[in-house]
Amino acid sequence: MSNSAFLNWTHARHGRISGTDPASLTPRLGEAANLLGLELAAGRLPFIDMPYADGMTARLQELEPLLRRFEHMVVLGIGGSALGARALQKAFFPAQDRPAHTGPWLWIADNVDADSLEAWLQSLPAEKTVVVVISKSGGTIETIGQYFLIRDWLRTARGDAWTNHVIAVTDERSGFLREEADTHGLASMPVPDHLGGRYSVLSAVGLIPAAFTGMDWQALVRGAKTVGAPLCSSPDAATLGAHPAWHLAAWNHALMQAGYSQLIFFSYMPLWAHFGFWFAQLWAESLGKEGKGSMPLPAVGVTDQHSTQQMFLDGPRDKACLFLTCSSLPQGRTFPGDMPPKWDFLRGRRFGDLLEAEALGTRMALHKTGTPLVEIGMAQPSEEQAGRLMALLEITTLLTGWLLDINPLDQPAVELGKRLANARLGAPGYDTETADLGAFLAAQGSRQEF
Incomplete structure (x- = not known):
C-alpha cells in the first residue's frame, strides 16, 4: 500500500x-x-523546520514514566492550546468515547465552563490525576483562572505533593507560568519561540496529551x-x-x-x-x-x-x-x-x-x-x-x-476582546477599554422577551 x-x-x-x-x-x-x-534562517517558522524536535523528543521521553503513573490527565488550554490535542484525541484515542473503556482518561478544559470544571473537581481522584496547564505567554486569563482553582484543589487533596501533579507548558524564560514552574519545581516543557498557538499542535502543546493516551507521537x-x-x-x-x-x-x-x-x-x-x-x-x-x-x-x-x-x-x-x-x-x-x-x-x-x-x-x-x-x-x-x-x-x-499581503502569524483583532474582558474584570492598565465598556453599556436600547 x-x-x-x-x-x-x-x-x-x-x-x-x-x-x-x-x-x-x-x-x-x-x-x-x-x-x-x-x-526560516531567522528561526521564525519553527512549525516548518521544527528545530525544537530533538530536544522536545528527549524531554518528552523523560516525562513518559511520570505520565504513566496517572489515570487521568486534565489539559488546561484554549484555542490553539486545545483544538489540536482534541483532534488527535478523537482520531487516535476513540476508546474513551466508547463502552467499557477503563482508562486512561483525557479531559480538555478549553472553555469557561463552570459546570464541567466543578464535575471534574468533584469526581476525579486527585492522587491519580495530572494537570497540564498550557499558555505560551502565561497570561491567558481563561487558562490561568482554571489553574488557580485546580491548584487549590490539588493543594487541599495532596498537600505539598501537589507540585508532582502539574506540568507547565509555557515560555522557556518569562511569564507567570514560567515563574510558577521555577518557584515550585513543577515539571515543564517549553513552547518554542515564534510558535503561535494555532501552529503548535506538534510541539509539547499537543504531544504531551498524545503521549499520555499512548499515541505514536513520534510518527506525528x-x-x-x-x-x-x-x-x-x-x-x-x-x-x-x-x-x-x-x-x-x-x-x-x-x-x-x-x-x-x-x-x-x-x-x-x-x-x-x-x-x-x-x-x-x-x-x-x-x-x-x-x-x-x-x-x-x-x-x-x-x-x-x-x-x-x-x-x-x-x-x-x-x-x-x-x-x-x-x-x-x-x-x-x-x-x-x-x-x-x-x-x-x-x-x-x-x-x-x-x-x-x-x-x-x-x-x-x-x-x-x-x-x-x-x-x-x-x-x-x-x-x-x-x-x-x-x-x-x-x-x-x-x-x-x-x-494576500497580510501577516498570517499574528491575531490583532483577537487581542481586543481579551483587553475588554480584562477591563470588565477590573484588571489595572486598561483605562481606554474601561471607558469604551462604559459607553457600550450605557447605550440606550430595547429588549424583546420571548
Whole structure:
C-alpha cells in the first residue's frame, strides 16, 4: 500500500475560476521563496523546520514514566492550546468515547465552563490525576483562572505533593507560568519561540496529551517533517513552486479573488472530523485580516449531508471545498443475507461501503453545482499521515497569507476582546477599554422577551 497522501486537482478549477492559470502567480513565487528563506534562517517558522524536535523528543521521553503513573490527565488550554490535542484525541484515542473503556482518561478544559470544571473537581481522584496547564505567554486569563482553582484543589487533596501533579507548558524564560514552574519545581516543557498557538499542535502543546493516551507521537513529528523537509533544504523558487502547499495557496488566492468567501473542510474520515475544527482556527485566525480571507466551514460526512449540505449545494455560490478522504478505513461488518428485497443491493457489501459511496456522491454533487473542490486523500488513518496533513495545512495557511499581503502569524483583532474582558474584570492598565465598556453599556436600547 502506498504511503503517500495526495491532492486530487481534477475538479479544483471549476465555477468562476475555470481556466485560471496557476502560472499567473509566478511573479509572486520568487518573492515568496525569498521570504521563506529569510524567515526560516531567522528561526521564525519553527512549525516548518521544527528545530525544537530533538530536544522536545528527549524531554518528552523523560516525562513518559511520570505520565504513566496517572489515570487521568486534565489539559488546561484554549484555542490553539486545545483544538489540536482534541483532534488527535478523537482520531487516535476513540476508546474513551466508547463502552467499557477503563482508562486512561483525557479531559480538555478549553472553555469557561463552570459546570464541567466543578464535575471534574468533584469526581476525579486527585492522587491519580495530572494537570497540564498550557499558555505560551502565561497570561491567558481563561487558562490561568482554571489553574488557580485546580491548584487549590490539588493543594487541599495532596498537600505539598501537589507540585508532582502539574506540568507547565509555557515560555522557556518569562511569564507567570514560567515563574510558577521555577518557584515550585513543577515539571515543564517549553513552547518554542515564534510558535503561535494555532501552529503548535506538534510541539509539547499537543504531544504531551498524545503521549499520555499512548499515541505514536513520534510518527506525528516524522510525518510533519517529511512535508516541510524540501522547503528547509532548498527554500528556492523551484522547490516552492513544486510543493503542494504552494499549489493549495495559489488555488485559495484565486478563489478569494473570484469572490469565493467560504472554504468548506469536509471530512469523510469520521474519526478525523475534529481536524476540521482545528483547521478552522488555523485558517480564520491567520487570514481574517484587513477585510481579507475566507471563512472556514468544518463539515462532517455523512452527517452534514443531512444538514448544512443543503446550503452548500443550493445556497449562495460563494463556497469552495477541501474534501478529506481515506481509501483504507476499516470497512466494518458485512450486511446480512436476509434483508427485505428493497435492500437487496446491499447484500454482501460492507458497512464502510456506504461511506465511500456517499463521499463520491457528495463530491459529484458539489461539482455539479459549480463548487471548486480539492480532494485530500490520506493513505492510511495513521499518526504519520496526520502529521503530514497538519504540516501541509499550516504551510498552506502561511503562504496564502503572504499572497494576500497580510501577516498570517499574528491575531490583532483577537487581542481586543481579551483587553475588554480584562477591563470588565477590573484588571489595572486598561483605562481606554474601561471607558469604551462604559459607553457600550450605557447605550440606550430595547429588549424583546420571548
